[in-house]
Amino acid sequence: MVESERSKLEQKLELLKQSYQHNLQEELTSLCHVLKKAQRREESPEADVVSSAVSVDDKAHDETSLDAIYRRIHKVSGSAGTFGFEHVSQLARALEVTLLNALKEGKSSLDASLVTLLQSQLTLMQRSLVPEAQPLPQCTIEQSDIRSVAKIWLIEEDALLGKRILEQLANFSYEVTLFSSVPAIANTDSEPPDVLIVDAAAGSAYLSPLQSLSCPLFFISEQDDFDARMRAAQLNAYGYFLKPLNIPQLVNRLEQLLQERHAPPARILIVDDDYQLAAYYQLVLEAAGMEVQVLDKPRYVIEQLTTYRPELLLMDVHMPDYNGPDIAAMIRQYDAWSSLPIVFLSAELDLNKQVDALSHGADEFLTKPISAAQLVASVRARVSRSRTLSALLNKDCLTGLLKHASIKSAAIDELHRAARQHYPVTVAMIDIDHFKAVNDTHGHAAGDVVIASLATLLRQRLRQTDMIGRYGGEEFLVVLPHCTSEDGRKRLENIREYFSRLRFNQGAQEFGCTLSAGMVCSIDMTEGEQDRLLVRADEALYRAKRGGRNQVCQ
Ligand SMILES: Nc1nc2c(ncn2[C@@H]2O[C@H](COP(=O)(O)OP(=O)(O)OP(=O)(O)O)[C@@H](O)[C@H]2O)c(=O)[nH]1
Structure with a gap:
């Protein structure tokens, strides 16, 4: 939150406090008047002959009744502390307990001792009407529309393994810097990363200084015993991954973390x-x-x-x-x-x-x-x-995206909202080309990496307000609110282009993939046809496949 917005909120809070203080002052004065009335009744009940003639309903609304006074004190005890009038709140709370006990004993009106107690406590409350400073809590959530590329530091002594992890993480558009040891970090003067991944073999004695970087820590390790995991927990590790590394699983966790940081406001x-x-x-x-x-x-x-x-x-x-x-x-x-x-x-x-x-x-x-x-x-x-x-x-566990049913219902809800509020929504079906061949040639695990990387790319290239789901095995559905077909086409072309540039590694082999997309914008549909938006996007995808793949059709 920018400083000017924060100071505006602080000013508003101050005004609110002043207005509450004024009302509280009036409330305490009014309660003192009511007590005087109650005291007069207590001292000369004969002067109160009128009260014996009033109806039951009037009695229920009698402002001098024990119940009516209790409710008002209860309200003060709940609100005064919230606005920083701690002492007033404590006094009111003690009074509230006494009045509640009197009510539980079956009393309905104030007796002389209660009136005296109330008067003395109300006087104390009036004297304590000085608010304590209550700073607003800091905003810890950063918000941005499109996420920037995350920076990762990887500490891995085994140069070959380090290079392999680096290459695979780079496929997911992370900016990774490789260090051979913990002390090597001391020689860098660049800003701390978003995430630090450390091979636990680096030795726990070395690791404590890493906490001063105050960025989330991930461990990779060969050990899966209690002591090893406990050491990681004591160092506040955010994740613990066993070798051989399952990269999509690691990426999933990284994405979860980064999403939390860039999560939309609650x-x-x-x-x-x-x-x-x-x-x-x-x-x-x-x-x-x-x-x-x-x-x-x-x-x-x-x-x-x-x-x-x-x-x-x-x-x-x-x-x-x-x-x-x-x-x-x-x-x-x-x-x-x-x-x-x-x-x-x-x-x-x-x-x-x-x-x-x-x-x-x-x-x-x-x-x-x-x-x-x-x-x-x-x-x-x-x-x-x-x-x-x-x-x-x-959410789907391989990609962290919405599952079929959830993205479908999110899409339908969004289309109805857009129709009510008259704004354009673009919907697109995206499918990886010749994916069966990827599995057949490079294995299912490599196929999973490709699916997870497209998911990551979609998250990185689309806005926080866009919705993305895994519609089927290698098929994705994206819903782009407030997006015309021209704009939608540009974004999808960008994703298509970017995806085709990704390189994947399977052993010594390197390979790439392409995608096809079919899109449709709600404003290009006729009135009653909007329910068919998903079908039209699917038809456009079919045209993209028939037209030679690696293209966006509408
Ligand atoms: N690795 C992996 N493969 C999957 C997953 N889900 C589905 N598949 C595979 O995705 C492949 C989809 O193949 P097809 O629908 O025949 O189409 P294609 O080979 O992508 O060809 P086109 O779509 O026509 O370009 C099948 O071989 C499925 O087994 C998954 O979660 N992981």
Whole structure:
């Protein structure tokens, strides 16, 4: 995040805090007035004859009732700490516990001792109205549209093996520098790499200084025992690969790592009727690089989920018309949202109610007040785990791309969205030419390397917003939103050209491959024909094959 954007967010946060401080001041003053009223009633109940004549409904709304005071103190205890008024929050929390116990004992109105306690604590709260500094957490996720080439340092004493790994990784468009030993790194003055791959034979005594490079570490090793793997874990190794090396497997892991770093921002939906708190959470999460929308009317949650498609829902438990657990239970009725992470954010102290909320389909219960750092860490961890799980379910293990069913449904969803919002989408089917011959001549493992390299190339040459899937064995489907046929053709030609230049090694043999692609753009189709987009792309691919292969047809 650029510095100017960050300082804008910090200014907004400051304004929000000032506005909250003003409201809190008013709330505490208003509570003091209510207490005076309650005290007068307590001292001369005969003056309160009117109250005996009021209806049950009016009593329920009596602002001096124990329940009404409890709710207001509960709200202060949940929100004050969030805005940095730690001391006020602690005082309110202690009061809340006392009032809750009184309610549990069956009391419904304030007695003299409770009034005195409340008055003294409210005075203390008014005096403590000084916010503590709360820096916004740093944004740790870099975002860019197209990923740059990743730099890798490989430390391998065996020069022949090092050269072989380097050549194979170069096929996947990584920029690899080979070092013969750990000390050799000391002689380089270039920037640290994105990833460091080390042969564990280099000796663990040498390895500790590598951690100062603060880049992810991958080990390659001949040893598969507990001690060897533990040493790697203690050095925070991100991956451990056994020799002989399975390059596609290593590349898969590298890609996973690089994708995490360049992952699109997490999309969060906040459902909370308290606009100040919701605005605060929004600012904190945005400052951490996330995309956030706020919904203050829980009634429209399904519509909002459908249009915004968040990756996590952050929801208040107590809202005026509906409560959070009921909304969570309703969301779980929809297949599409059955695995959406739902996190409750509430000042609820009662453990039974927290457990009840979780049993209604929520994944986590965070108690207010929560610090900005805690909120960001918790949301980030949930989104990351959910992305990993969904990758396992929906992604192909050789290429890390979407599987057939997932890319097909992503394509159909995107086409419908594009038709509603009137923007062009280009769809392309890509197939490796004469792939059977690659397998027959160089073996299945070499064929796998070719498939994985095309996947990597597609990821590297397309935008983060494009969708890529492995449609069949050596066939890929790509969906390019906001892309005209002219633009789509340029991108596919670039990929075709680049792929034809890749060299693969199998033993002493070197070989290359080509691809054919069939593409179609949604705006070139007639109104009712859009459902046939995939069929038309497939027909275009067939023409490319018939026309001699190594070409893009539309
Ligand atoms: N190595 C490897 N081969 C695969 C995989 N999935 C499918 N294949 C092979 O891909 C080959 C596809 O061959 P065909 O569909 O006959 O077409 P082709 O040889 O690519 O020829 P054209 O498409 O006409 O250019 C078959 O031999 C499959 O066994 C895989 O995951 N790995």
